[in-house]
Amino acid sequence: MVEQKIRLSVDAVVFGYEEGVISVLLIKRKYDPFKGKWAIPGGFVLNNESLETAVERELQEETGVKINYLEQLYTFGDVERDPRGRVVTVAYVGLVRPNTFKIFASTDASQVQWFTIDKLPELSFDHQKILHTAIARLQAKITYEPIGFELLDKKFPFSDLEKLYTTLLGRPIDRRNFRKKILGLNVLDELDKKVSKGSGRPANLFQFNQKRYFQLKKEGIIFEI
């Protein structure tokens, strides 16, 4: 048997949400191949680190993000996907709260930038395919797992959640029905605090109760929009 010459990398599609806009974090590549082109952050896995550790390390190194939620997306292994040779990459989806940290470019990245998901630049490797797979996963997943909260502040007005879902699903949502449904799931705690956004009636703040969610999930109650 010939020696295996496959290298393994990880890549992370990191989504952030702010004010009705979903963005993806991309880096500009400092080195060849695809020098000067945009790419999903990622890199080679070290011999003694888990895949998740590798993702977090690469993200930290290249961009400075603080990952809030991370899940494996898919493994891309086409023979010709990397001009340097055979590189198989395990792609992840990450969710972050962009307002809780400052991004910076470092190591392999000459720039880091948030891109609105409907104004993406040309990407390196097969990263467009990966990105589209990730967007599809995110859109599908928010309808059956409570991951939307990972994109919002810990305490948020209900309208933020509604707007997030409107944006991600790409269609309007009936406010009354949505509120009824979500509150009926019993995983949000309503706080006493209120917050006002410029003008208009101040909104009550809510907080996702993960503990209660896991409890309910164990009992077979499912989250579904």
Add this chain to the structure above:
Amino acid sequence: MVEQKIRLSVDAVVFGYEEGVISVLLIKRKYDPFKGKWAIPGGFVLNNESLETAVERELQEETGVKINYLEQLYTFGDVERDPRGRVVTVAYVGLVRPNTFKIFASTDASQVQWFTIDKLPELSFDHQKILHTAIARLQAKITYEPIGFELLDKKFPFSDLEKLYTTLLGRPIDRRNFRKKILGLNVLDELDKKVSKGSGRPANLFQFNQKRYFQLKKEGIIFEI
């Protein structure tokens, strides 16, 4: 940067269904590590083959199965999952019709055998974890994608489908409601043929119309049980 010493393998959890029983195909390992123990079929990816090709090749080599449906499951990359060193494996789920081929053991396998999924032997590596992930995927997926048909004969009596779902979901199904629902999805062609199983009224045969399914899927109609 130190040289990467990670090897990449693929593994396939192959499910078959016959007469109310879901089985998994396992091999008995011919060589160390875990020599003589049961394992999911799989092996190392060659430098110039895609992951899917690798799965199909390994399955063919070790067991002789004819894969009917194959989908990527998850990539398992724990540092300590293989005693030989760092091996990351991309696991797949395969569905087959066991009555359409003959299994045989070859290359790394000293035996190949179908195991009912609730009478599994002790497994090598982290294969138990992989297998459980695969079972969960199969159970979840048959409720929102028409993959159950891949386990049945091309032409099947409705009761076979019903029994398959009963088995996989692990709960009884109302015959009338199930029939209404499935036929309402409009993806089954009713044939003129009938088949009789020993005694009782002969059943009409049905056939899954994949073309129509893809058509309907494109139009946004979703398969759901």
Add this chain to the structure above:
DNA sequence: TCAAAAGTGTTAACTTTACACCCATGA
């Protein structure tokens, strides 16, 4: 007092569930 965003219920349409008897065949 006006503009802006938050909050709130009811009804009709639709979907899901529960349920039992007759039919066609082979032994």
Add this chain to the structure above:
DNA sequence: TCATGGGTGTAAAGTTAACACTTTTGA
């Protein structure tokens, strides 16, 4: 003619969808 599995409809319960006005605040 009996045993066996196949085939069929209806009504009640539950869920989803449609819809508009009042409240609270800041300017």
